[in-house]
Amino acid sequence: MRIGIIGGGIAGLAAAYELEKARSAGEPVEYTLFEAGPRLGGSIASEIVNGAVLERGPDSFLTEKPAAAELCRELGLGGELIPSNDAQRKTCIVVCNRLVPLPDGLMFLVPTRLVPTALTRLFSLRTKIRMGLELLHPLRPAQGDEPVAALVERHYGAEAVDRLADPLLSGIYGGDAAELSAQAVLPRLVEMERKYGSLTRGMLAAHRQMRASARAASQFTKNPHAGKRAPAAIFTSLRGGMQQMVDAIAAWLDPASIRLNAPVSALRKADEGWQVESGGKAHGFDGIVVAAQAWAAGVLLGEADPDLAADLAAIPYSSSITVNLVYDESRIGALPEGFGFLVPASEGRAMLACTFVHRKFLGRTPPGKAVLRAFLGGMRNEALLAEPDDALIARVRRELSEILGARVLPAGVEPGHAQVSRWRRAMAQYAVGHKERMARISARVAALPGLRLAGNAYDGIGIPDCVRLGRQAARELAAPGTKAAASAR
Numbered sequence: 001m002r003i004g005i006i007g008g009g010i011a012g013l014a015a016a017y018e019l020e021k022a023r024s025a026g027e028p029v030e031y032t033l034f035e036a037g038p039r040l041g042g043s044i045a046s047e048i049v050n051g052a053v054l055e056r057g058p059d060s061f062l063t064e065k066p067a068a069a070e071l072c073r074e075l076g077l078g079g080e081l082i083p084s085n086d087a088q089r090k091t092c093i094v095v096c097n098r099l100v101p102l103p104d105g106l107m108f109l110v111p112t113r114l115v116p117t118a119l120t121r122l123f124s125l126r127t128k129i130r131m132g133l134e135l136l137h138p139l140r141p142a143q144g145d146e147p148v149a150a151l152v153e154r155h156y157g158a159e160a161v162d163r164l165a166d167p168l169l170s171g172i173y174g175g176d177a178a179e180l181s182a183q184a185v186l187p188r189l190v191e192m193e194r195k196y197g198s199l200t201r202g203m204l205a206a207h208r209q210m211r212a213s214a215r216a217a218s219q220f221t222k223n224p225h226a227g228k229r230a231p232a233a234i235f236t237s238l239r240g241g242m243q244q245m246v247d248a249i250a251a252w253l254d255p256a257s258i259r260l261n262a263p264v265s266a267l268r269k270a271d272e273g274w275q276v277e278s279g280g281k282a283h284g285f286d287g288i289v290v291a292a293q294a295w296a297a298g299v300l301l302g303e304a305d306p307d308l309a310a311d312l313a314a315i316p317y318s319s320s321i322t323v324n325l326v327y328d329e330s331r332i333g334a335l336p337e338g339f340g341f342l343v344p345a346s347e348g349r350a351m352l353a354c355t356f357v358h359r360k361f362l363g364r365t366p367p368g369k370a371v372l373r374a375f376l377g378g379m380r381n382e383a384l385l386a387e388p389d390d391a392l393i394a395r396v397r398r399e400l401s402e403i404l405g406a407r408v409l410p411a412g413v414e415p416g417h418a419q420v421s422r423w424r425r426a427m428a429q430y431a432v433g434h435k436e437r438m439a440r441i442s443a444r445v446a447a448l449p450g451l452r453l454a455g456n457a458y459d460g461i462g463i464p465d466c467v468r469l470g471r472q473a474a475r476e477l478a479a480p481g482t483k484a485a486a487s488a489r
C-alpha cells in the first residue's frame with residue numbers, strides 16, 4: 001500500500017506519523033509526504049531567541065481536546081507538556097482605550113453569574129438588563145444556519161456582539177462574528193436555544209448536570225475526592241515551544257519519505273489509485289491524504305471532481321500577522337493582571353489581541369523579560385499584510401502604548417527583539433452554511449476511493465482537530481482491506 005500525503009503542516013505530519021507507526025510495526029505501508037515549502041510544520045513555527053520561546057504561529061492547544069497531547073505523549077514529549085498559568089488567567093477587553101476584565105462566570109459567551117455580570121464595566125445598564133431578561137427567552141425550533149452575531153444579538157443585544165462575541169472570535173479565528181456559522185462554531189449554544197430557549201438557562205443546566213455527574217462519580221467510587229480534582233489548565237503547550245511537536249514527528253519519520261520544496265502541481269485519478277505530479281515527475285499511490293489548505297486542495301482536485309473542487313475553493317480563509325516584542329521588565333511599567341487583552345473592531349485599531357506570553361506559560365521566558373505578542377489582520381484587515389515589518393512593529397508599539405498607557409510602555413523604550421510573522425490564508429473560516437458544505441464534501445470524497453482530506457478547514461480549526469483528522473485519514477487508508485472497502489463506497 002503506497003500512500004501520498006500532500007502538505008506538511010500538523011495534519012499531514014500526523015498522517016505521516018500514523019503511517020510510519022504502521023510501517024515500523026511491519027505492515028506493508030509506504031508513504032511519501034510532499035511539502036511545498038522549505039520546512040515542515042505549516043502554521044506551527046517557534047524559535048528560541050536569547051532564551052525566550054517565541055511562537056510565530058499557535059502558542060498552545062486546548063487541553064479538553066486530547067488528540068494533540070496524546071500524540072505528544074506517544075512521541076515521548078509527555079514530560080515537556082506544560083499547562084497554562086491559569087492562576088493568572090484573566091482576559092480583558094479594550095473599551096474606549098481602557099482594559100476591562102471579562103466578568104467571572106462567562107461560559108462560551110454566556111453570562112451565568114448575576115453579581116459579576118451586574119457589576120462589570122464591560123456592558124451598559126441596558127445590556128445588563130437584557131442579559132437578565134434573557135432567562136425568559138422563548139424556545140426556538142431548529143432552523144437553518146445563521147451568523148454567530150445574529151444568535152448572540154437575539155439573546156444579549158448588539159453590545160454583547162461588539163464587546164464579547166466579535167473580539168473573542170477574531171482572537172481565535174481572525175474571523176468576523178457577522179460571517180461565522182453559529183452551527184459550526186457554537187453548536188452547543190444552537191442546541192441550547194432549541195432545548196431551553198434561554199442560553200443562560202441552558203448553560204446553567206449543563207453546569208448543574210456536570211456537577212451532579214461528578215458527585216455521582218465520587219459516590220460510585222466511594223472516593224470523596226473523585227470529581228473534585230483540580231480542573232486541568234485550559235491550554236497546554238510545550239516547554240520548548242510548539243515546534244518541539246513538529247521536530248519530534250519529523251525525527252520519527254523516515255527521512256527518505258519526506259520531500260521538502262516539493263509542491264504538488266497536479267493530482268489525477270488513475271485506473272488504480274492516484275497520480276501525483278511534483279517537480280516534473282509523476283508518482284503513483286494507492287491512497288492520498290490531501291492535507292494542504294482547502295483552497296490548495298480545490299486547485300488539485302479540479303480534474304478528479306470539479307464540484308468537490310468548487311466547494312473546497314469556496315471555504316474562506318483569513319490571513320493574520322503576529323508580532324512578538326521582547327522587553328526588559330526593568331525598562332517598562334507593571335503590566336495589568338492576566339494573559340492579555342482582546343480588541344473589539346469598534347475600537348478602530350489594527351491589533352486584534354495581545355498576549356502577555358511570559359504570564360500565560362511560565363518558564364518559557366528568561367527572568368526579567370516580558371514578551372508581548374500582538375495578533376493583527378483577520379478578515380477585516382488583510383491589507384495590513386502588505387505593510388513592511390518596521391511599519392507593523394511601530395504600529396503595534398504605538399497601539400500598545402495607547403492602550404496600556406505611556407507609563408507602562410513608554411514610547412521611547414525599544415524592545416530588545418522584535419519579530420513579525422505573516423500567515424497568508426492560513427486560518428479556515430467556518431462561514432454560514434459550513435455544515436451543509438461539509439456534508440457535500442464528505443459525500444463526494446466518499447465517492448473517490450483512496451482519497452481523504454485533513455486539515456483545519458473541515459471539522460475543527462485547532463491543532464488537536466488537525467491531528468485527529470490527519471491520523472484518522474491515514475488509519476482509514478492503511479487499514480487492511482481498505483482498497484476493496486473504499487472501492488465499494
Ligand SMILES: Cc1cc2nc3c(=O)[nH]c(=O)nc-3n(C[C@H](O)[C@H](O)[C@H](O)COP(=O)(O)OP(=O)(O)OC[C@H]3O[C@@H](n4cnc5c(N)ncnc54)[C@H](O)[C@@H]3O)c2cc1C
Binds near residue numbers: 006043296423426
Ligand atoms: C497565527 C496563528 C495562531 C494560531 N493559534 C492557534 C493556537 O494557539 N492553538 C491552536 O490549536 N491553533 C491555532 N492556530 C490554528 C492552527 O495552527 C492551524 O489550524 C493548524 O496548524 C493548521 O494545520 P494544517 O496542517 O491543517 O495546515 P497548515 O499548517 O496550513 O499546513 C498546510 C501545508 O500544506 C502545504 N501545501 C499547500 N499546498 C501544497 C501543495 N500543492 N503541495 C505540497 N504542499 C502544499 C503548505 O505549504 C503547508 O505547509 C493558529 C493559526 C495561526 C495562523
